[in-house]
Amino acid sequence: MKVLIVGGGRTLYFLCCNFTAKGYEVVIINRNRDECVQLARQLSATVVCGDGSDAGILKDAGAMGADAVLAVTPNDQDNLVICQLASLQFGVARVIALANDPDNAEVFEKLGVSAFSTTRIVGSLIEQRASMEQITNLLPVGEGRVNVTEIVLDAQSPVAGKILKDIDLPENALIAVVIRGDQPIIPRGDNDLLAGDRVVLITLPENHGPVLKAFTGEER
Amino acid sequence: MKNNLFIVVVGCGRVGARLANRLSREGHSVVVIDADEATFNDLSPDFSGFRVDGDATEIAVLKEAKVNEADVLIATTHEDNVNLMVAQVARKIFGVARVLARVFDPKREEVYARLGIETICPTSVAVEMFLRAISDEVSPQGEIQP
Numbered sequence A: 001m002k003v004l005i006v007g008g009g010r011t012l013y014f015l016c017c018n019f020t021a022k023g024y025e026v027v028i029i030n031r032n033r034d035e036c037v038q039l040a041r042q043l044s045a046t047v048v049c050g051d052g053s054d055a056g057i058l059k060d061a062g063a064m065g066a067d068a069v070l071a072v073t074p075n076d077q078d079n080l081v082i083c084q085l086a087s088l089q090f091g092v093a094r095v096i097a098l099a100n101d102p103d104n105a106e107v108f109e110k111l112g113v114s115a116f117s118t119t120r121i122v123g124s125l126i127e128q129r130a131s132m133e134q135i136t137n138l139l140p141v142g143e144g145r146v147n148v149t150e151i152v153l154d155a156q157s158p159v160a161g162k163i164l165k166d167i168d169l170p171e172n173a174l175i176a177v178v179i180r181g182d183q184p185i186i187p188r189g190d191n192d193l194l195a196g197d198r199v200v201l202i203t204l205p206e207n208h209g210p211v212l213k214a215f216t217g218e219e220r
Numbered sequence B: 001m002k003n004n005l006f007i008v009v010v011g012c013g014r015v016g017a018r019l020a021n022r023l024s025r026e027g028h029s030v031v032v033i034d035a036d037e038a039t040f041n042d043l044s045p046d047f048s049g050f051r052v053d054g055d056a057t058e059i060a061v062l063k064e065a066k067v068n069e070a071d072v073l074i075a076t077t078h079e080d081n082v083n084l085m086v087a088q089v090a091r092k093i094f095g096v097a098r099v100l101a102r103v104f105d106p107k108r109e110e111v112y113a114r115l116g117i118e119t120i121c122p123t124s125v126a127v128e129m130f131l132r133a134i135s136d137e138v139s140p141q142g143e144i145q146p
Helices: A009-021 A033-042 A055-060 A077-090 A103-110 A118-130 A205-214 B014-025 B038-043 B059-063 B080-093 B106-114 B124-143
Strands: A002-006 A025-030 A047-048 A069-071 A094-098 A112-117 A135-141 A146-152 A173-180 A181-185 A198-203 B006-010 B029-034 B050-053 B072-075 B098-102 B118-120
Touching: A002 A009, A002 A146, A025 A112, A033 A205, A055 A103, A055 B106, A069 A077, A069 A103, A069 B006, A077 A094, A077 A103, A077 B080, A077 B106, A094 B059, A103 B006, A103 B059, A103 B080, A112 A118, A198 A205, A198 B080, B006 B014, B006 B080, B014 B029, B014 B038, B014 B106, B014 B118, B029 B038, B038 B050, B072 B080, B080 B098, B106 B124
Parallel strands: A002 A025, A002 A069, A025 A047, A069 A094, A094 A112, B006 B029, B006 B072, B029 B050, B072 B098, B098 B118
Antiparallel strands: A135 A146, A146 A198, A173 A181, A173 A198
16 A cells, blocks of 8 residues: 655654554655655655645655545645645545645535544544533434444443343444443344443434434433 | 626735726726735725635635625635635635636646636746747747748
8 A cells, every 4th residue: 555645743743653554655745855854764654855736746756656645734725736636637546635624624525535624533532532421423424324323331221231132223223333341342143232331333314313212211 | 798797806916906906997896815914905095895804715714705606706826726726615615607716837727627627827828928929029030940
């Protein structure tokens, strides 16, 4: 796997460490010469100094054969153009842009570029940790036609202590993963559920309410 | 060109300010957007349009400028990528009928032509003008012939 990352800072550094540890071939494009020298010393990655939204620089960095291009500069307009050039001119299959302004995440998606917003991800993680609510909506899949939800089972849950095949689950619902302590379990019919388990559910919006009720016992 | 169009000009530099002045004088409704408020000083005293102080790559700023109601948007900032992003957002998200972007890098211009974004490349224009000026001066006398 060959990954091209455009940007700088600690995010890029740790991303790169992560990728090279997995054995990916990583090429970094950074505009700042001093930072390039630093990065080249610290990382086992190829470092190209230049403007990543310049087609010539992308070509030098080997965009043609890259499996993925990641644009994580502090400027949204640059991230968009980098990704569009990579996909349109160099045929890179997977291009992902950082949206510094969270509103731009949707803008980029509408313009055909996959995007993520760190602000939004961190925000939702904090909410998830801070909230006393048992239920967390993890993500909508397929334009919101599928929900992925995490529920923490408490002792009052009607399903705590039951074996999966004995649970009367409404239609179109699936228990995808049970996380017990640090251990994720892909459950089968003879697995049980315990209080304290974190259950990841896949549901369709029409029966989302009844499924949650089956797990928490409360009307929602 | 229709006599009263709603035109948004992004960037109030030398080009943006002159363009906004001319369009305003011709009777169009003009909104100018620039992140640096000081640039609005370059607008002429008879400029009758609106000024929006903000970064046009933020969708909230474009909304404030009422880009959704605009007939034309012209992106003239000194940054190619800003112009290209704003032009695409105006076209694809706000549905502005006519969108033009200034792009200095001819390589980038080619790619965006494919995306249906109308671009004007000052670099290519200047090269053309120079070449034409030279050939106009030279060929009548027949001094340089291939």
